[in-house]
Amino acid sequence: MTKIEWSQRAVDNLHSIEDYIAADSPIQAKKVVNEIISRVEDLQVFPEIGSPVLEFPEMNLRQLIKYSYRIIYSYDGKVVHIITVIHGKRDFTKAFFDK
Numbered sequence: 656m657t658k659i660e661w662s663q664r665a666v667d668n669l670h671s672i673e674d675y676i677a678a679d680s681p682i683q684a685k686k687v688v689n690e691i692i693s694r695v696e697d698l699q700v701f702p703e704i705g706s707p708v709l710e711f712p713e714m715n716l717r718q719l720i721k722y723s724y725r726i727i728y729s730y731d732g733k734v735v736h737i738i739t740v741i742h743g744k745r746d747f748t749k750a751f752f753d754k
Contacts, residue, residue: 656699656700657698657699657700657702657730657733657734657735658699658733658734658735659695659696659698659699659734659735659737660734660735660736660737661695661737662736662737662738662739664738664739665737665738665739665740668739668740668741669688669691669692669740672684672687672688672691672724672740672742673685673687673688687722687724690721690722691721691722691724691726691740694719694721694726695719695726695728695735695737697719698719698728698730698735699735702730702735703717703730704719705717705718705719705726705728706718708727714729715729716728716729716738717729717730720743723742723743723744724740724741724742724743725739725740725741725742725743726740727739727740727741
């Protein structure tokens with residue numbers, strides 16, 4: 656199985672997503688976060704299932720979509736690096752370089 660490593664940015668974003676949804680529904684917040692994590696775990700077996708990130712083709716980034724969230728990652732042949740989790744309506748190019 657392929658190893659998965661989460662960046663601090665991705666972890667922080669996941670917590671922010673949970674906090675935002677929890678303001679309306681703590682139960683739904685847990686469900687969404689758990690399903691995002693479950694989708695990431697699919698990469699242990701199928702690390703190349705994501706589609707290319709078109710904003711940065713030269714970086715060989717891939718993405719999975721879960722609900723309205725983009726799970727952005729890279730795969731180096733051994734490890735999947737989860738770079739960020741971002742809402743699909745956000746400007747990814749701006750958000751990518753914010754931190």
